[in-house]
Amino acid sequence: MAEQEYIAEMRHITKRFPGVVANNDISLSIRKGEIFALLGENGAGKSTLMSILFGLYEPDEGELIIRGKPVRISSPSHAAKLSIGMVHQHFRLVENFTVTENIVLGLEPTRRLLGLLPYVDLKTANREIAELSRRYGLEVEPTAVIEEIGVSMRQRVEILKMLYRGAEILIFDEPTAMLAPQEIEYLLKILLSLREGGKTIILISHKLAEIKQVADRCAILNRGKLVGLFDVADTSTQQMASVMVGRELAPEEPPPPMEFGAEVLRVDKLNVLNIDKFPVVKDVSFGVRAGEIFAIAGVDGNGQVEVADAIAGLAKLHSGTITLAGTDITGASIRERTELGLAFVPEDRQSTGLVLDFALDRNLALRRYYKLPINVRGVLNNRAISDDAVGLIEQYDIRAGRGGATQVRSMSGGNQQKAIVAREIETGAGLMIFVQPTRGLDIGATRAIHRHILDQRALGKAILLISLELDEVMALADTVGVMYGGEMTRIAPLSDLSYDEIGAYMMGVGNSAEVTE
Amino acid sequence: MKKRPHIFTRLLGDSKLQPFVIPVFSVVCSLAAASIVLLIIGRNPLIAFRSILQGAGLLPRGSYSAGKGMLTDLLNTLSALTPMIFAALGVTVAFKAGLFNIGVSGQMLFAGYIASVTIGYSDLPAYAARPLVLLIGFACGALIGALIGLLKHRFNINEVVSSIMINYILQYVIGFFILTRHIDPVSRQSVAVSAAARLVPQSVHYGTLKGDLPLCILLAIIVAFILRFVINRTRYGFDLLAVGANPKAARYAGIRVGSTVVTSMTLSGALAGLAGVTHYLGYYNSIQPKSLTSVGFDSIAVSLLGNGNPVGVLFSSLLVTVIDKGSTYMSSMVKVEREIAAVITGLILLFSACGAYFKYLAERNQLAATGEPANSEKKDDGEGDA
Numbered sequence: 001m002a003e004q005e006y007i008a009e010m011r012h013i014t015k016r017f018p019g020v021v022a023n024n025d026i027s028l029s030i031r032k033g034e035i036f037a038l039l040g041e042n043g044a045g046k047s048t049l050m051s052i053l054f055g056l057y058e059p060d061e062g063e064l065i066i067r068g069k070p071v072r073i074s075s076p077s078h079a080a081k082l083s084i085g086m087v088h089q090h091f092r093l094v095e096n097f098t099v100t101e102n103i104v105l106g107l108e109p110t111r112r113l114l115g116l117l118p119y120v121d122l123k124t125a126n127r128e129i130a131e132l133s134r135r136y137g138l139e140v141e142p143t144a145v146i147e148e149i150g151v152s153m154r155q156r157v158e159i160l161k162m163l164y165r166g167a168e169i170l171i172f173d174e175p176t177a178m179l180a181p182q183e184i185e186y187l188l189k190i191l192l193s194l195r196e197g198g199k200t201i202i203l204i205s206h207k208l209a210e211i212k213q214v215a216d217r218c219a220i221l222n223r224g225k226l227v228g229l230f231d232v233a234d235t236s237t238q239q240m241a242s243v244m245v246g247r248e249l250a251p252e253e254p255p256p257p258m259e260f261g262a263e264v265l266r267v268d269k270l271n272v273l274n275i276d277k278f279p280v281v282k283d284v285s286f287g288v289r290a291g292e293i294f295a296i297a298g299v300d301g302n303g304q305v306e307v308a309d310a311i312a313g314l315a316k317l318h319s320g321t322i323t324l325a326g327t328d329i330t331g332a333s334i335r336e337r338t339e340l341g342l343a344f345v346p347e348d349r350q351s352t353g354l355v356l357d358f359a360l361d362r363n364l365a366l367r368r369y370y371k372l373p374i375n376v377r378g379v380l381n382n383r384a385i386s387d388d389a390v391g392l393i394e395q396y397d398i399r400a401g402r403g404g405a406t407q408v409r410s411m412s413g414g415n416q417q418k419a420i421v422a423r424e425i426e427t428g429a430g431l432m433i434f435v436q437p438t439r440g441l442d443i444g445a446t447r448a449i450h451r452h453i454l455d456q457r458a459l460g461k462a463i464l465l466i467s468l469e470l471d472e473v474m475a476l477a478d479t480v481g482v483m484y485g486g487e488m489t490r491i492a493p494l495s496d497l498s499y500d501e502i503g504a505y506m507m508g509v510g511n512s513a514e515v516t517e
Numbered sequence: 518m519k520k521r522p523h524i525f526t527r528l529l530g531d532s533k534l535q536p537f538v539i540p541v542f543s544v545v546c547s548l549a550a551a552s553i554v555l556l557i558i559g560r561n562p563l564i565a566f567r568s569i570l571q572g573a574g575l576l577p578r579g580s581y582s583a584g585k586g587m588l589t590d591l592l593n594t595l596s597a598l599t600p601m602i603f604a605a606l607g608v609t610v611a612f613k614a615g616l617f618n619i620g621v622s623g624q625m626l627f628a629g630y631i632a633s634v635t636i637g638y639s640d641l642p643a644y645a646a647r648p649l650v651l652l653i654g655f656a657c658g659a660l661i662g663a664l665i666g667l668l669k670h671r672f673n674i675n676e677v678v679s680s681i682m683i684n685y686i687l688q689y690v691i692g693f694f695i696l697t698r699h700i701d702p703v704s705r706q707s708v709a710v711s712a713a714a715r716l717v718p719q720s721v722h723y724g725t726l727k728g729d730l731p732l733c734i735l736l737a738i739i740v741a742f743i744l745r746f747v748i749n750r751t752r753y754g755f756d757l758l759a760v761g762a763n764p765k766a767a768r769y770a771g772i773r774v775g776s777t778v779v780t781s782m783t784l785s786g787a788l789a790g791l792a793g794v795t796h797y798l799g800y801y802n803s804i805q806p807k808s809l810t811s812v813g814f815d816s817i818a819v820s821l822l823g824n825g826n827p828v829g830v831l832f833s834s835l836l837v838t839v840i841d842k843g844s845t846y847m848s849s850m851v852k853v854e855r856e857i858a859a860v861i862t863g864l865i866l867l868f869s870a871c872g873a874y875f876k877y878l879a880e881r882n883q884l885a886a887t888g889e890p891a892n893s894e895k896k897d898d899g900e901g902d903a
Contacts, residue, residue, distance in 0.1 A: 314769060335771030344769070352769050357762040362755070366770040375752045382750070 006065075007032040007200050008053065008084075008169055013062035015048055022048040023059070024224040030169075035191060035201045037211040037232070039244055040221035041442040046204045049221070050171050053202075054086045055079040085162030086171040091154050093146045100126050100142040103161045132163050137193050150301075152183040159190065170194065171202045176210055177440045182299065182507070188214050206244070206442045208237040209471075220244050241443060252447065252475055255454050260478075261290030264462035265311070265431050270320035272306045279318070281306045282486040288431065288462040293453070295465040295477035296488075299506050303486040304466045305347055308435045311464070312344040313337050314352075325430055338367060343429035345420055347436045347466075353420045354408050361389035361404030364423050396422035397448065414445030421452050432456055433464045438472060450476060470506075474499060484508040536824050539872050540833065543822060547868035551861040558853065565851045572846025573839040589728040594842045596717045596731035600625070600796035601834040603737055604816035605823060606744055607658075607788030611676075612825055613748055614781035615761035620665060620680025621789040622813025623687040628657040628790035629797030629804055630691045630707075634699070637710030637798055646714040647732070654794030655787045661687075662786015666779035676782065684809060692807035706803040716799035733795050737831075740788070744827040757781050789813070815841075818866035840865060 006029040015023040022045045030036045038046045051057050053064065055073040063070050066082050073079050076086075093102050100122055108120040126142040133140040138156045146154065155175060162170055172191075176184045191201055191214050205211055211218055212232060220228035220243050228243040265288040272281035281303040288294040296304045309315035311322055313334040321330045324340050332340070346352040354363050365374055365385045374384045389404030398418045400406035408416060417437065424432065434453060438446040453476060457463055467473050473480060473494075480497055482490040482505035490497075490505045552562035570576040574590025581589075604621050611618035618624075632653045636646050661683060668674040699707045712718070721730040748754040759767040760777045768774050796812060797804050819837050823830035844858030 312769075333771070333773075334768065338771050346769060351763070352765050355759050355763045355766045358759070366759070366766070369755050370752055370771075378752050380750055380752060380755060 005031055007067060009065040010049070010053065011063050011065065013049065013052060013059045013064075015045075015052060015057060015059050021224050023052070025062070026221070026224075026226045027062075028219055028226070028229075030200060030202065031217075032200055033195060033198055034216040035195055035203060035214050037203045037205060037215035037218040038221065039206060039208070039211060039218055039240060041206065041244060041444055044221040044244075045224040046221055047173065048224075050086070050173065050202065050204060053079070053169075054084060054171060080165055080167070083166055083168035084171070085165060085167030085169070087155065087158045087162065087173065087175060089173045089175075089177060091158055093154060093157060095147040097146060098142065099140055099144050099146065099149075099157050099160070100129050102146060102157060103129055103142075103164050107165065129160060129164065132160055136163070136197060137190060152179055152186065155179070155187070156190070159194075167199075169200045169202065171204070173204045174206075174440070175203070176205065176207060184210065208240055208244075208443075211240070212237050244443065252450065255293070255457065255476065255478075258291040258457060258478065260292045261460055263287045263289050264325055265464065266321075266323040267307070267311065268321045268323070270307065270310060270322065271318040272303070272310050272315055273318045274306070280486050281310065281317075284320075284483070284486075284488045286481050286488060286491055288464050290430070290462050291457060291460045292478045293457055293463045293465055293476050294479045294481065295467060295473040295494075296481050296483055297467065297470060297473045297502055297506060298483035300468050302483045302506075304483050305435060307483070308344070308347075308433050308464065308466050312342065312346075312433060314346075335370075338427065338429075341428070341430040343367075343424035343427045343432045345417075345424050345432070345434045345437050347439070349413070349416050349420055354416060356407075356409040358408060359404060360393070360398070360400050360406045360408055360411070360419060361386050363408050363419060364389045364392050364404070364426075367423055367427050392419075392422045392426065396452075398422060414441045414448075417441060417445065417449060421449055425452060425456060429461070431462045431464065433466070435466045436468060437465070438467075438469070470499065470502060473502070482506055535876065536826060536829065539875050540822055540824055540829065542875055543868045543872045544836065544865065546871070547865040550864045550868065554857065554860060554864070555851075555853070558857065560851045560853055565847050565853070568847040568850035569840055569843030571850075572843035574842075575839065578846070584725070584727045586726045588723060588726050590842075592728040592731060594838055595734050596729045596800045597842055598834055598838040599717075599731055599733045599737050600792040600800060600812055601816060601819060601838050602734075602741065602831060603788050603792035603795060604812050605819040605830045605834050606737075606741060606827055607662075607785045607792065608816050608820040609823065609825055609827055609830055610744065610748075610757075610781055610788065611785040612820060613761050614757045614778065614785075615764065616666075616669075616676050616778065616782055616785070618662070618665070618680060618782065618785045618789070619677055619817065620661065620684050620786075620813075621792065621816055622809035622811075623680065623684035624658045624661045624786050624789035625793030625796055625813055626691055626804070626809060627661055627687050628654040628793030630695070631657045632714075632794045632798055633707065633710050633804065637714045637802075638699075638708065639711070639714070641711075641713065643713040646711070647716055650714055650716060650794050650798055651733075651736075651791065654790040654798075656790070658790020658793060659783045659787035662789065663779060663783040665786070666782030669782070670775040670779050688807060688809055691804075695804060695806040700806070701803065704803065706805050709802045710798050714798055715802050716795055731799075733791075733799060737791075737795075740791075741827040741831050748827070753780075792816070815866065821872060822866075824872060837862070837865065 008030045010026060010028045013023050013026045014021065026049060038050065040046045048057065052059050053073065055075045055078050058072065058074070064073060065071070071082065073082065094105070104120070104125045109125050110118045111121045112118050129142045138160060140153060140156050140160055146157070175187060179187060188210060191203070194201060203211065203215060215232045218230050218232050218235070218240065219226060220240065222244065230240065267287070268285050270281055270284045271279060274280045284307055286294065296307065298304045306315055310317045313332065317330065321328060323329065324337065324342060327340055329337055329340060350356060355366070362385065365388060369375060369380060369385070374381050386404045392398065393400060393403060396418050399415050400411055408419065421437070437449050437453070441449065453463060453465065465473070465476060477494045480492060480494050480502060481488045482502055484505060485508060548566070555562040555565050567576060571578045572590065573594045574587050577587045604625065607621055608618055632650045635653060636649050639646070641649065665676050665679050665683065668679045669676050695707045701708045716733050718730045718732070720727045748757065756767070756772045756777050759770060759772055760774050764774050792812065796810060815837060819833045820830060822833035840862050844855065844862065847853065848855045848858050
């Protein structure tokens with residue numbers, strides 16, 4: 001029967017939220033045993049559509065057909081009964097439980113001691129989970145405690161959780177957003193081995209390269225509508241990208257050559273200890289010149305973020321000196337650094353870069369509310385705050401429903417990041433530090449941020465870029481410093497380095513004798 | 518989540534009206550709950566509510582004894598209202614900075630005691646004594662607040678723990694001094710302070726009536742407006758709000774988080790100190806040893822009901838004080854025990870704390886409506902449906 005071919009079908013699904021049609025008459029059929037990618041910019045309706053399949057929302061119109069039978073999925077637990085599982089972007093794990101305890105939570109295998117006292121049989125569970133993990137190549141240690149394992153393994157625990165519950169349809173929501181390059185490779189391999197094991201996978205993503213690498217078919221959503229359905233093998237990423245953003249997308253141009261000016265930032269023998277007094281940055285030295293983009297590449301957790309935090313004054317340094325435009329700022333306060341011309345786009349935009357409960361205009365003023373013309377003898381000029389905001393919203397194309405009065409919490413990630421970038425650029429600082437500036441952003445927003453970075457370079461700003469995305473480093477950097485294990489193992493102009501070479505240094509297999517500093 | 522009627526959103530979701538609608542909604546809920554309690558014990562809730570207003574001097578009673586009238590009751594309510602406003606403002610400042618000052622009662626006691634022994638038991642004339650009482654109250658409260666703030670800043674001691682412990686220390690140390698040095702053997706309270714030092718002159722003639730003169734109520738109202746200005750319109754207020762909403766981002770922006778914590782706790786304590794002197798040297802004129810006043814604790818709920826807005830606090834203080842003052846009269850009029858009246862006060866305070874929940878519900882519905890599905894979905898975990 002033809003029906004059997006499709007494990008899940010969505011027919012004419014429409015979901016409205018007051019004021020917006022999140023899904024507009026979308027029909028999709030997903031074959032058993034395929035990797036089906038769902039592509040679209042932020043707010044295109046991908047997550048809404050998957051939430052309908054996962055039972056978080058009920059559609060206003062249309063029907064769901066699972067294994068040939070029409071169903072109404074009323075809740076995630078109902079979805080689980082239909083063998084539908086979802087790996088969310090933000091993991092739901094109990095930090096101080098072991099892997100096994102997390103996985104069996106709610107479905108604990110119980111036995112009775114002496115036929116009376118019930119207890120959770122963790123031994124059997126451990127064995128079962130080790131077996132499951134082995135079968136799909138997940139390499140998860142069942143007795144490890146969650147708080148002691150990294151992001152990548154936590155994600156694999158989430159995958160195991162679904163498998164343990166017998167999920168056949170696995171939905172992944174932006175699974176690679178928080179992973180380093182090798183971890184991404186590893187995850188993609190896992191997806192392929194899950195497909196081999198007969199599972200059906202739905203992959204929500206906006207990373208075209210990954211989709212190209214693993215997906216069989218790909219549906220593209222734009223503003224709530226299905227705008228394209230492709231066999232991935234026959235389609236180029238360029239084609240997918242233009243359908244996704246709804247227009248032709250030129251490939252990013254390489255930055256034009258620049259004449260570098262004087263050294264703006266000098267970091268000398270920087271050492272930083274973490275909270276347990278363990279060295280996380282070891283004797284790092286480098287300089288950034290005016291008009292130069294110095295990119296620090298490295299796998300997450302190799303000390304790059306600590307270097308940036310130390311320069312910005314957010315992390316205490318153990319030893320070493322930091323000089324900004326000829327002034328020693330090693331012991332300077334954060335505000336003194338701001339005044340000397342240091343702008344900083346932090347890694348975590350929601351917890352560090354913004355006060356989510358403040359309105360947009362106040363967030364845009366966060367770097368200068370204490371100065372004239374906003375602060376007049378201790379009293380804030382609200383007019384100046386909102387006028388500034390109007391200008392920046394316009395100039396940087398920040399989309400906010402209620403203008404400067406919009407609560408930042410309600411804005412999309414891309415627009416939040418644009419707001420931070422706008423604010424930091426407007427400080428007019430000579431040194432700009434960008435830490436993971438495009439993490440989790442869609443193509444449109446990523447391009448906008450890249451353009452701003454290059455504009456700042458053209459204006460002769462010194463730019464320190466820290467990125468886990470090697471592609472981003474390759475696209476923007478003039479000079480690359482690779483960090484591994486807290487040390488800067490290689491510093492060279494981008495033109496002297498190949499993709500593979502940087503990758504080798506990122507994994508600690510390069511020759512550290514070549515450091516030119 | 519899925520098919521919630523959007524009447525709730527329409528009712529509470531308008532973010533412009535929200536600061537007014539949500540507290541009113543909380544009060545309506547609590548009155549409904551109180552009515553149910555009254556109906557269960559067979560009393561007419563309408564008569565009960567009317568007698569609360571009568572007892573608090575907002576409606577005329579059936580009859581008054583000589584020299585008393587509606588005005589007498591009203592003035593008495595106002596003099597009880599003054600410390601409540603100051604205390605709730607103190608709690609509000611701390612809330613804004615992300616701190617929970619649960620030690621208002623202890624700070625009130627300390628301020629009241631020091632002001633009593635220094636000025637209350639002196640022969641200073643009223644024009645010197647009263648300003649000094651206020652000044653000393655302010656300074657003593659600030660001192661305790663600063664201590665709590667410093668303990669948090671320097672030693673990372675949670676302010677809730679330290680203020681509860683400081684409450685105990687003050688309660689018993691001051692109790693000891695009162696019992697050994699200042700006890701009035703008849704009343705078992707501390708010796709009454711001089712009339713000149715008392716912030717609420719008694720038995721003032723108003724035509725044929727006699728009543729209190731609550732001098733500091735105006736001050737309390739002015740302070741509320743000043744505080745609103747400081748929080749919303751000044752650089753210090755910006756620092757305070759940023760630290761309260763996200764200390765990490767505040768630090769990133771160059772705000773000195775530690776010193777903001779200390780100064781906001783100091784300000785909170787100073788306001789509690791003003792509450793202390795207007796309570797112990799105003800509404801009362803003596804201190805009951807070894808006990809803390811409930812004003813300091815009720816003020817937490819009052820601050821929540823006031824939605825963290827200093828001017829809103831004026832209204833919520835009035836509401837809670839009216840119920841508190843009127844409940845004595847209500848219990849005699851509709852023959853309910855005073856305990857039932859306390860239950861009703863408790864219900865109102867309980868629902869006021871739900872304001873944040875109502876706001877959360879309204880905002881959750883609102884989020885779905887703003888056309889930012891990417892954001893609203895992050896918050897949907899579906900656990901509630903499972």
